[in-house]
Amino acid sequence: MLRWALIFFIVAIIAAIFGFGGIAAGAASIAKILFFIFVVLFLVSLLSGLLRR
Template sequence: MLRWALIFFIVAIIAAVFGFGGIAAGAASIAKILFYIFLVLFAISLLTGLLRK
C-alpha cells in the first residue's frame, strides 16, 4: 500500500512539473489517502502484535 502511495506521489510531481494541475491534484490526494490508510493499518497491526505477546 505504501508503494502505491509513493507511485501516486511521483505521478503527482511529474504532472505538476509538466503543468497538468488537475491530474497532479488528483494523484496527490489519492497518494495522501493511501498513505493514511497505510498508517492506520500499520498502527492496528502494531497493536495486535503487542497484544499477542
C-alpha cells in the same frame, strides 16, 4: 500499499512539473489517502502484535 502511495506521489510531481494541475491534484490526494490508510493499518498490526504477547 505504501508503494502505491509513493507511485501516486511521483505521478503527482511529474504532472505538476508538466503543468497538469488537475491530474497532479488528483494523484496527490490519492497518494495522501493511501498513505493514511497505510499508517492506520500499520498501527493496527503493531497494536495487535503487542496484545498477542
